[in-house]
Amino acid sequence: MDINNYIEHTLLKPSATERQIIDLCNGAKKNGLFAVCVNSCYVPLAKQLLSESEVKIVSVIGFPLGAMATEVKVFEAKNAIREGAEEIDMVINIGFLKSQNYVAVFKDLSDVKRAIGNTPLKVILEISELSKNEIVKACEICVDAKVDFIKTSTGFSKSGATLTAVKIIKKIVKDRAKIKASGGITDVITAKKYIEAGADRIGTSSGVAMMTSKVL
Structure with missing residues (x-):
């Protein structure tokens, strides 16, 4: 397994x-x-630095709370793409989800996805804030909104990714969306466990450290 092909260095x-x-x-x-x-704000700098490489640029929007107006998320996403972002990671509106205002959650996601077209959209659930049933419902809405990835965490809440959550997400979405595990993954052994559980990407601030560690 070429672990480097899964890593989004964050x-x-x-x-x-x-x-x-x-x-x-x-x-x-x-x-x-x-x-x-x-x-x-750093997308233009990243584009300048990575213009002659195959490394992609991912930008977060509505980060880290997800509570911004949908129109703001749409503007931020479109602006990030215009400046060089190739994928967008968007935080779900957790408050709407917990209020069971599922129509508003769906509209938030689908409006952003529609605005950015073929650019991959990852939706961050912030699993540490959600019950199992809320994770399941969020996944169902994400699939209905035709998002490309479901991401576990921002890394700014009580905890990050868990293997249990990744397995739950995989069971719900099957092959209708991919999974990005993020938050608290700092070594290759752990990253591989998440990939085996169903993750297609690993978000980590320890990407280089993983590659230079002795345990590969």
Whole structure:
């Protein structure tokens, strides 16, 4: 298994500096990682650094709370793509989901997906905030909205990915959407367990460290 093909090397801290983004992108290029995942303000810099590489650029929108108006998410997504993002990671509206306002959740997702067309859309569930039944319902709405990926976590809540959640998501979506496991995955052995459980991508700030560790 070429683990590097699954890794989205991530830096989303609000304190992230330009120097750190440069190091992130250079590390991803050197180690042949699949993508970098950055806040939208750093998409132009990432595009400049990665223009002659195969490393993709992922940008987050509605991050990390997901509680922005849909129109704001649409604008942010379209702007990130215009500046060079090739995939979009969007936080679901957790409050709407918990309110059982499923129509509003669906509209939020489908409006963004419609706006960005063929650009892959990953929807972040923030599983640490949800019950099993809420995870199941969120997955069903994501499938109905024709999103491309379901992502476990922002990394900014109480905890990150769990193998149990990935297995639940996989059982619901089957092959109708892919899965990105993110949050708390810091070594190759753990990453492989998530891939075996059904994850198609791994979001981690430890991408380079994984590649340079002795245990591969």
